[in-house]
Amino acid sequence: MTNAPVATTTTPAEPKRFGLEDQVKRNPHPDFNKVENSRPGFETETAWKYTQIPNKDWKVGSGANDDSWKAHKKLEIDPYGEGRLPVDNYKTLISAVVPRPIGFVSTISKDGVRNLAPFSYFTIVNHDPPIFTLGFSGGRGNPKDTCQNILDTEELTINIISEWFVEAANFCSINAPIDVDEWKLSGLTPLPSSKVKPAHVAESAFSIEAKLIHSHEWKSKADENRATGVLCIVEGINFHVREDVINKDLNNLDISKLKPVSRLGGITYGRTIQGYEKLRPDFSKEEEKEEVKQLLQ
Known part of the structure; x- marks a missing residue:
């Protein structure tokens, strides 16, 4: 589900490689099963709950709710600095920009082969019309299978x-x-x-039928002739939602039932089991308060 940005070539007998795929250690443990077995079991009884926000008495202009950040200085990293490799930026970004939603994408190749794969370079960027973005490693000349299928057929489904x-x-x-069917x-x-022709995932509580409206190829800053990735902008044209997960007005999903999985750094996934609410401030009301007037002087 990773989106590494540099393209490489392989022999026909090998699985297709995508840039940094060979440089990123997918298994950070010498014996993953041993590490997995040493951890506590999955807490199936843990359910979604609301808590208070970290500081429910926060006052306007008071800044962070904890001053421990003052004990540490910030380092500056030039993503194109000498000795800085694309794999370094990749590891930094996927562990910093978290949690990321996962787009579980179903496509069909121009030859009729089904494909199903997860991507965490995914998000919603507009609601009217519903617009989503998907990022893929490898340029148009060496794209991931899902990307190639989208470019060829302009159809897909996105499943949560x-x-x-x-x-x-x-x-x-x-x-x-590319000729392997991940559904099986x-x-x-x-x-x-x-x-659209691609199927959506029955097990998913929310699925989106979508069509490609634009794509853009990214080039390496180190070598402008080398394509490193493709951005696909797609429009959601139909939704499928499990009946018990959405409210009666069909406009709001229950996160305690959706139980969405997010992507963190490395091979780590995240659970969404707690949350807190906080009203957005209304400037027309806030500007009348004396403490706000003082801050704005």
Whole structure:
């Protein structure tokens, strides 16, 4: 599900490689099973709950709720500095820009081969119309299978990953050849879509049928002739939502039932099990307060 930015070539017998894929250590542990078995079991009884915000008595102009940050200085990193490799920027960014939503994308190749893969370079950027972005490593000349399918057919579905099928979704990140059907490997269930050819994931509580509206190829800063990635901008044209997860007005999902999975750094996933609320300030009201007037002088 990673989006490493440099393209490489391989022999036909090998799985397709995508830039930094060979430089990033996907397994940070010598014996992952041993490490996994040493950890506490998954806390299935843990449910979503609201807590207070860290400082419910925060006052306007008072800054951070904890001063421990003052004990540390900030380092400056030039992403193009001497000796700084793209893999360094990759590791920094995926561990800093967190948590990231995961776009679990279903596509069909121009030859009719199904593909299913997760991507954490994904987000929503507009609601009217519904617009989403997906980032893929490798240029148009050496794209990931999902990217190639989108460029060729301009159709896809995006599925939100929840806790009850995270293992199957993770397996779809496998670097299989383009003619391998990840649906079969994962055991997940395809449901026919209404407005695009790719199926959506039955197990997903929220799925989006989408069509490509624009793509852009990125070039390396070190070598402007080397393509490093592709941005796909897609429009959501149809939604599928599980009936018990959305409210009766069909406009708000219950996060305690959705149980979304997010992406953190390395091979780490995150759970969404706590949250707090805070009203947005209204300037027309705040500007009348004496303490705000003083701050704005």
